Amino acid sequence: MDIIQVLAFALVAVVLLGILREQRPDIAVGLSAAAVACIFLLLVGRVAAVVSVIRDLASSAGVNEVYLSTVLKIVGVAYVAQFGAEVCRDAREAAIAAKVEFAGKVLILILAVPIIQAILETVVGMLS
Amino acid sequence: MNVDLIFRIAGIGIIVSVLHTVIKQAGKEEYAWLATLAGIVIVLSMVIQVINQFFETVKTMFRLY
Numbered sequence: 001m002d003i004i005q006v007l008a009f010a011l012v013a014v015v016l017l018g019i020l021r022e023q024r025p026d027i028a029v030g031l032s033a034a035a036v037a038c039i040f041l042l043l044v045g046r047v048a049a050v051v052s053v054i055r056d057l058a059s060s061a062g063v064n065e066v067y068l069s070t071v072l073k074i075v076g077v078a079y080v081a082q083f084g085a086e087v088c089r090d091a092r093e094a095a096i097a098a099k100v101e102f103a104g105k106v107l108i109l110i111l112a113v114p115i116i117q118a119i120l121e122t123v124v125g126m127l128s
Numbered sequence: 129m130n131v132d133l134i135f136r137i138a139g140i141g142i143i144v145s146v147l148h149t150v151i152k153q154a155g156k157e158e159y160a161w162l163a164t165l166a167g168i169v170i171v172l173s174m175v176i177q178v179i180n181q182f183f184e185t186v187k188t189m190f191r192l193y
Binding site: 009012013016019020023024026027028030031033034035037038040041042044047048051069072073075076077079080083 | 130131133134135137138140141142144145164167168171172174175178179181182183185186187189190191192
């Protein structure tokens with residue numbers, strides 16, 4: 001059972017953080033970032049399996065590869081941005097966390113521009 | 129496994145905090161600060177490896193080049 005493993009890992013990390021947070025908040029930030037990254041690395045195989053299934057479905061449905069890779073890139077950017085923002089917020093730097101989230105939103109918007117353009121071109125083509 | 133890393137970081141944190149208190153009690157304020165700095169650098173170098181692995185995995189999985 002993977003969930004038990006993740007839960008045990010998280011509980012160990014939380015107990016150690018509870019000890020460390022009082023004494024050394026600087027090292028506690030590093031510990032929590034490492035714990036988050038380790039839990040992600042624990043689950044990475046499952047996520048990769050889901051992504052490959054989605055890729056197979058899209059290719060059998062005849063979806064353009066560009067659209068799917070854009071969506072996956074957006075998911076990746078969102079994941080990394082969320083991770084950075086959580087670590088910043090953990091260190092009680094809410095301003096930097098908000099800016100990291102803002103950067104993630106802007107970069108996602110930039111990635112989505114080609115798809116928006118394609119939709120608008122299709123709509124204009126239908127109208128004219 | 130990954131739990132090793134968490135225990136190692138927490139151990140370094142506890143050792144550093146004990147060391148800090150002991151050296152401070154001995155009246156060497158600047159050495160206490162130095163010990164804290166060394167502990168933070170060691171922890172950071174360990175955390176950076178995991179975070180690098182995390183970023184590489186996300187990059188390859190979602191093809192973010």
